[in-house]
Amino acid sequence: MQKFAPSVLVMALGVALAGCQDNGPQDPKVSINKNPYPSTYKPLASQSTLITNATVLTGTGERLDDADVFFVDGKVQQVGKDLSVQADKTIDAQGKWVTPGIIDVHSHLGAYPTPSVASHQDGNEMTSPVTAEVWVEHSVWPQDPGFNRAREGGITSLQILPGSANLIGGRGVTLKNIPSHTMQGMKFPDAPYGLKMACGENPKRVYGRKGVLPSTRMGNMAGYRTAWIDATEYKREWDKYESDYAAGKNPAAPHRDIKLDTLAGVLEGDILIHNHCYKAEEMAMMIDLGKEFGYHSGTFHHGVEAYKIADLLAENGNCAALWPDWWGFKMEAYDMVQENVAIVDAVKNSCAVVHSDSDTTIQRLNQEAGKVMYRANDVGYDISEQHAIKWITSNAAKSLGIDDKTGSLEAGKQADVVIWNQNPFSVYAKAEQVFIDGAKVYDRNDDKYQAQSDFMLGQK
Amino acid sequence: MTKLTKSLKLSLVAAGLFSATASAASLAIVNATLHTSTEQGVLEGASVVIEDGKIVAINPASINVDTTIDAKGQIVTAGFIGTMNQLGLVEVGAVDGSRDGGDDKAGIDFDPSLAFNPRSSLIPYARKGGITQDVIVPSGGDSIFAGLASVVDLSGSFESVNKKQVALVVHLGEKSKGSRAMSMKTLIDKLEGEKSAKKDDKKEPSTEQKVLAAVLAGDMPLIASVQRASDIYELVKLKETYGLNLVIHGGDDAVVVADTLAKANVPVIISSMANLPGSFDSLHANLANAGKLEKAGVKVIIGVAGDSSHNVYQLRFDAGNAVSYGMSQQGALSAVTSNIADVFGLNSGTIAKGKRANLVMWSDDPFDFKAHVSKMWINGEEVSTEARQDKLRDRYTTDSTMPRAYTK
Numbered sequence: 001m002q003k004f005a006p007s008v009l010v011m012a013l014g015v016a017l018a019g020c021q022d023n024g025p026q027d028p029k030v031s032i033n034k035n036p037y038p039s040t041y042k043p044l045a046s047q048s049t050l051i052t053n054a055t056v057l058t059g060t061g062e063r064l065d066d067a068d069v070f071f072v073d074g075k076v077q078q079v080g081k082d083l084s085v086q087a088d089k090t091i092d093a094q095g096k097w098v099t100p101g102i103i104d105v106h107s108h109l110g111a112y113p114t115p116s117v118a119s120h121q122d123g124n125e126m127t128s129p130v131t132a133e134v135w136v137e138h139s140v141w142p143q144d145p146g147f148n149r150a151r152e153g154g155i156t157s158l159q160i161l162p163g164s165a166n167l168i169g170g171r172g173v174t175l176k177n178i179p180s181h182t183m184q185g186m187k188f189p190d191a192p193y194g195l196k197m198a199c200g201e202n203p204k205r206v207y208g209r210k211g212v213l214p215s216t217r218m219g220n221m222a223g224y225r226t227a228w229i230d231a232t233e234y235k236r237e238w239d240k241y242e243s244d245y246a247a248g249k250n251p252a253a254p255h256r257d258i259k260l261d262t263l264a265g266v267l268e269g270d271i272l273i274h275n276h277c278y279k280a281e282e283m284a285m286m287i288d289l290g291k292e293f294g295y296h297s298g299t300f301h302h303g304v305e306a307y308k309i310a311d312l313l314a315e316n317g318n319c320a321a322l323w324p325d326w327w328g329f330k331m332e333a334y335d336m337v338q339e340n341v342a343i344v345d346a347v348k349n350s351c352a353v354v355h356s357d358s359d360t361t362i363q364r365l366n367q368e369a370g371k372v373m374y375r376a377n378d379v380g381y382d383i384s385e386q387h388a389i390k391w392i393t394s395n396a397a398k399s400l401g402i403d404d405k406t407g408s409l410e411a412g413k414q415a416d417v418v419i420w421n422q423n424p425f426s427v428y429a430k431a432e433q434v435f436i437d438g439a440k441v442y443d444r445n446d447d448k449y450q451a452q453s454d455f456m457l458g459q460k
Numbered sequence: 461m462t463k464l465t466k467s468l469k470l471s472l473v474a475a476g477l478f479s480a481t482a483s484a485a486s487l488a489i490v491n492a493t494l495h496t497s498t499e500q501g502v503l504e505g506a507s508v509v510i511e512d513g514k515i516v517a518i519n520p521a522s523i524n525v526d527t528t529i530d531a532k533g534q535i536v537t538a539g540f541i542g543t544m545n546q547l548g549l550v551e552v553g554a555v556d557g558s559r560d561g562g563d564d565k566a567g568i569d570f571d572p573s574l575a576f577n578p579r580s581s582l583i584p585y586a587r588k589g590g591i592t593q594d595v596i597v598p599s600g601g602d603s604i605f606a607g608l609a610s611v612v613d614l615s616g617s618f619e620s621v622n623k624k625q626v627a628l629v630v631h632l633g634e635k636s637k638g639s640r641a642m643s644m645k646t647l648i649d650k651l652e653g654e655k656s657a658k659k660d661d662k663k664e665p666s667t668e669q670k671v672l673a674a675v676l677a678g679d680m681p682l683i684a685s686v687q688r689a690s691d692i693y694e695l696v697k698l699k700e701t702y703g704l705n706l707v708i709h710g711g712d713d714a715v716v717v718a719d720t721l722a723k724a725n726v727p728v729i730i731s732s733m734a735n736l737p738g739s740f741d742s743l744h745a746n747l748a749n750a751g752k753l754e755k756a757g758v759k760v761i762i763g764v765a766g767d768s769s770h771n772v773y774q775l776r777f778d779a780g781n782a783v784s785y786g787m788s789q790q791g792a793l794s795a796v797t798s799n800i801a802d803v804f805g806l807n808s809g810t811i812a813k814g815k816r817a818n819l820v821m822w823s824d825d826p827f828d829f830k831a832h833v834s835k836m837w838i839n840g841e842e843v844s845t846e847a848r849q850d851k852l853r854d855r856y857t858t859d860s861t862m863p864r865a866y867t868k
Contacts (some may be wrong), residue, residue, distance in 0.1 A: 113738040146736055201554070307856050308864075327849075328582065328770035332556035337853040352581030359736055360765075367777070370829040378832050379853070427828045459743045 013173035015207035029245055030253035032261060034270070037137060039174055039187035043437030044251050047088035048072040051419060054093035059100040059393040059408035063386035069098055074438035079409050091433070093419055098245040099389050100409050101156025101416030101436065103396035104362050105274070105321045106427075110160055110175075110183070112135050113144030114359060115455075124163030125170060129207050129214060130227045132195065133259035134170035136162045140183045143453040146359040147186075151177050151442050151451070153363035154424075154431040156416040157188060159400055161301075164198035164276040165206045167214065167223040170272055171262055172196055174400050177409035178436055178449040192272050192401040197224070199277035200332045221285065221411060228293040231263030238264065264293045272401050273301025274321075278332035287316050299399040301355060302326075304333045304420060307343035308349065319351035320344045322372040323361075341369075341391060342383060344377030353399050354391040365392045368423030385425055414438075486511040487840065488523045489821065492531035496811040497798040501790065508536065510817040513687050513840035517813060529570075531821055534834055537793065539592025540775050540816035543729055543761060544683075544709055545768035547586060547594045548576040548612060548620075553767060561769075562599035562606070568650070569667035570607030571625060572598045578620045582770055584847040590826060592838045593622065593820035596802060597629050597683070601744040602628055604631050605650075606669045608671065609683065611804060613818070615838040626673055626804045627681040627707065633691045634741045643804065644694060651676060651702050670844025681705045681803060683729070687741035689716035691736050696724045707803060709763070712742035715749045718756035727803050728758055731765035732782035751786030752797065761803065762789075764796040780827030 049071050057066040060081060067075070068083040078085065109422075111123035122139035125131040140160055150158065155177050162169035172194030175186040194431065199220060208215030214223050237254040244251040265271040273290070277283050277300045287399035299319040300306060305319040306313060313320050322344065327336030337343070345352035354369045356362035373388040397407025406414045416436035421430050435441035445447035490507040496518075509517040509525060546561035549572050553559070559574035573596065586594070587658035592614055598607035607627040613624045632643050665673070674680035684695050687710045697719070699706040708714055709729040714721060721728060730753065733743040746752075753760050762778050764771050779792040787795070801809025808816040817840035824831035833845050855867045 114740075115739050117739065135722070150734060162641060307853070310856075325771070326775070328552055329767055331552050334552055334851055337849045337856075339853050339857075343857060360733055363735070364781075367829065369778075369783075374829045425829060427777055428784045448789070456743070458735065460738075 003402075006372075016334060018151055024252045026248070026286070028247065030241075032256065033316055036264070037135075037187075039189045040182065040184040040452075041178065041180070041187055041189055043074045043177070044175050044439035044441065046074055046415075046435075046438035046440075048086075049415075049435070049438065050083065050085060050087035050090045050457075051093045054091060054096050054098040055423075056409065057099045057386045057389040058410065058422075060410060061390060061391055064140075065312040066368070069409055069417065071417065071435070071438045074128050074415055076409050076411055076413045076417075078411060084168065089420065091252070094177075095422070096432065097422060097424055097429075098409070099154070099418050099424060100393040101422065101434065102154040102365050102420055103400065103407060104158040104356050104365060104392075105148075105299065105319075105340070105353055105396050105399045106154055106357045107158045107160055107362055108163065108357070109146040109150065109158065109359060109362070110140035110144045111144060111162070112145075112359075113141050114146055121257060124165040124389075126165045126206055129166050129203055129212070129223050130168045130259070131162075131166050131170050132168045132227070132262040134255075135173065136160050136161065136170055136196075137183050137187070138177075139175035140173070142180050142183055142186055142453050144452045145456050146362070147177055147211075148451045148453060149359070150178070150362045151434055152365065152444070154418040154420070154429060154434055155362055156418070156434065156441075157397075157402065157406060158272070158362070159176045159194055161194065161274055162196045164202045166196075167200060167203045167220055168263070169196035169228055170366055171271070173416070174402065176436055178441060181454070190405070193262075193265065193272060194274040194400070195266055196270050197273060197275040197286070199275065199282040200279060201330055202276070204370055204423070221289070224289055227263060227269075228295075231260050231267055232261035232293060235264040235267050268294065269295070272296075272399075274301055274399075275299065276301050278302050278304045280305040283318075284309055284312060285311065287318065297374065299351075299353070302333070302357070304336050304340065307337055307340045308335075310344045312363065313344060314347040314350040317349070317351075319353055319379055319395065321353040321355035321396075321399060323357070324368050324375075325356065338375040339379060339381070340370070340375065341372040342381050343389070345383075346381070351395050351398055355393045355396075359379050366424040366429060369429060388425065405437070470536060474669060482646050485527065485580050485840075486516075486525040487837075488525045488528045488534060489531050489819070490523070490528055491533060492536040492821070493533055494811050495535055495537045495793055496795055498810045498812050500812075505533070508751070508819070510819075510837065510840045513815050513817055515811060515813055515815045518811065520592075523547055528598060529835070530822075531537060534610075535824075535826060536811070537590070537820050537822065537826055538797040538809050538866070539820050539836065539838065540590045540796045541806075542586065542594035542772035542775055543800060544595060544597050544767065545764070545765040545772055546599055547769050547772060548573075548578060548580050549580055549596060550769050551577075551580055551582070553770070561596075562601050564601045566598055566601035566605075566607045567603045568605045568607070568667070568671050569608065570598055570601070570605075572596065572607065572818070573610035573612070573621050573624050576610070576612055576621055576679045578616050578618055579802070581616050581848045584618055584845065585770075585849060586772045587836065587843060588845045589776055589849065590820040590822070590833050590836060591772055591775060591834065592820065594702070594772065595626070595800065597627075600629075600631055604646050606631055608684075609804075611806060613838050615841065615843060618712060623806065625680070625802070627683045630677055630684045630711075630745070631685045631686065632689055632695070633710075634739055640691065648698070651698075655702070673703060676702055678705045679702050681707045683707045683709050685709045687712040687739070689713040689744070690738065691741070691819075693717050693720060696720055696726060699724060699726065711753075712738070712745040714758070714852040715752050716744055717760055721753070723860075724759035727761060727799065728753055729761040729763045730779045732762050732785075732787070734765055735860070747785040750782040751788075752796075754787050754791040759799050759802070760795045761793065761799050762792065777829065778825050780825075783827060789827075
């Protein structure tokens with residue numbers, strides 16, 4: 001009986017305090033600023049631009065031959081044949097191909113920049129298996145020369161993610177690939193945040209060595225579930241605060257926890273899951289984990305075994321962001337097939353994405369997609385260029401929750417556009433001109449439009 | 461050769477008792493577009509005849525062979541040769557027990573070819589890229605000397621090590637701890653030590669002594685993995701002092717001293733895809749470098765960067781990118797075939813009489829994604845490009861009422 005005494009006392013006190021707070025004038029409402037590091041990105045000055053006579057892959061699955069693309073004030077206005085419009089600037093793209101700006105959903109540029117010296121290793125907060133409190137944008141070094149190299153490969157938007165050492169590694173951030181000397185100057189306005197999760201070998205290896213959970217795959221699952229339980233309770237506290245306050249009461253605001261802010265943001269649907277997960281059985285469990293706690297399991301990244309559960313991914317509305325051919329570097333990457341993307345893509349309502357996770361292949365996502373297209377067609381698929389381009393444009397935009405803004409050449413979309421010297425799925429293809437929000441940000445033949453990072457300036 | 465000896469040889473091969481280099485059947489590939497990797501360049505509508513694992517004729521007046529294959533105009537190249545990886549020495553990078561490329565105690569006399577596994581799943585996969593041979597190298601240990609390179613073929617045979625101990629590999633340049641000058645001193649001390657050693661005729665020299673003697677004689681290439689221009693420049697001076705057969709591997713900044721390298725006749729094994737300043741040693745990495753080195757007159761070998769054991773099949777795409785950024789088509793082809801044969805003294809890498817019959821027929825331009833291997837031959841034997849990956853794909857794309865495990 002004695003055991004009960006303290007808790008009875010606490011309960012009584014709790015009731016008394018709550019009673020006190022519920023009455024009388026309301027204190028100012030406590031609310032959380034969900035955007036404390038806001039984007040300061042402003043599109044560069046642009047002219048109305050008409051690109052003529054190109055082979056246009058719209059990103060919506062269409063191909064238009066000898067077609068024109070017209071953009072004004074940073075937005076696509078018309079795409080079609082023989083447009084009769086007045087443009088400040090007309091570019092004859094005879095023999096060239098035009099696509100939406102390329103989007104990479106998985107990059108560590110800025111957080112693991114080059115030069116990859118020890119003091120630049122800012123992508124993995126390897127001190128606890130759940131670090132939902134960290135935001136990778138706080139690690140981004142905007143002078144990473146890799147941003148410029150990626151732009152030269154047609155990358156106009158990219159998501160920077162924390163690494164995969166942790167079960168929950170922290171927030172990702174989506175950037176416009178625009179040169180800037182602040183992170184905020186690159187931040188994609190109104191793009192949702194991502195949350196990086198990781199399955200499999202990495203978390204259990206990193207923390208198993210330290211003798212803390214997880215050291216096994218079952219430990220991984222326990223770790224996520226514990227975190228989501230905490231988040232669920234935290235959200236309940238805040239929801240109660242909100243509803244009590246709205247009811248005219250004067251509740252005490254819950255103690256703020258930035259780790260749980262982020263997890264609660266997922267439960268509210270504001271933050272999208274980006275889950276490093278290779279294996280079929282693990283992805284299937286991560287889908288159920290989302291259902292257990294009432295959030296959507298989002299995009300699976302790397303997904304070397306996604307082809308084994310292509311139907312499950314489509315049924316549950318998961319995007320799968322995949323490589324064409326990386327394999328064998330660890331056990332969970334052993335079962336690669338070169339047609340992975342195509343097999344995932346072939347299911348109705350699928351969302352197949354080709355991603356890089358690399359500061360080199362991000363420069364050639366067109367080639368990475370090309371590898372898949374041709375290898376799949378070798379074994380009987382019938383994938384066209386206009387379809388394959390979706391893997392690195394509109395499907396990628398969907399994965400990031402920015403498909404209402406970019407990822408296709410449709411009227412009203414942001415004019416993120418690439419002019420290629422030829423079919424972009426050839427090894428010989430090169431981005432010749434790149435536009436972000438209608439402004440030219442790269443021109444292969446004009447040094448004036450070739451950005452150089454502070455780090456490279458003056459190096460001999 | 462009589463039918464009798466032929467079948468005897470075949471049965472020996474089947475029993476695994478005979479070298480796979482012996483192939484009795486004669487074969488002609490006709491109506492091919494031969495990219496010879498020689499001064500002959502490209503031969504249209506050409507034929508090549510293979511016997512006993514060797515190329516015996518190109519465009520002969522008459523052909524009398526067991527099998528004739530009509531290439532229907534398709535491109536035929538010499539098999540591509542990978543370099544500087546641990547093919548057959550690793551199965552899964554992060555699985556310790558499957559990794560035999562390096563050892564803490566490795567040094568000048570470390571020869572990992574003793575661990576070469578021709579049954580590795582990486583080998584059939586690499587064949588998809590038209591790779592028929594590979595220069596395997598030790599990955600390194602505590603010493604600056606990683607050990608000895610060997611050349612293997614991708615036949616899958618237990619006799620696939622073609623040539624052992626073809627080069628000594630030394631790691632120089634940037635260090636995580638200490639000075640690069642100490643690494644250079646270690647190298648110089650070893651060379652000096654061997655040079656000034658009193659030869660004892662009664663005592664058999666150690667492997668290390670033999671290797672160093674061959675390096676000093678210029679018989680065995682010394683592959684220096686190094687990026688920075690100043691380090692490369694120092695090494696060229698060392699080459700001149702000791703008469704070394706120096707090969708630069710890495711060479712992100714080699715372009716800065718391209719003329720020096722050309723003049724000193726130093727080949728460079730480069731990744732044509734390197735274009736980021738990975739460190740302060742690599743500030744000049746650029747997609748145009750392979751082409752620039754070629755133009756300066758340097759013998760260029762293209763190698764796949766990163767995990768080149770699992771990804772060596774991509775070599776042809778790296779060559780394509782090199783062309784895209786300024787290398788000649790011929791130069792890029794040589795950079796994945798004949799230049800490697802030249803540097804390591806291999807009887808392959810070209811389509812020429814007397815060469816090992818390592819040949820690949822391509823559905824299209826071998827450097828572009830649209831092409832795949834139509835057929836390929838190693839030591840005159842046709843080999844398959846089917847790999848474990850194809851089995852997995854078929855299992856998961858074949859309808860069955862039974863669990864996938866029953867689809868084999």
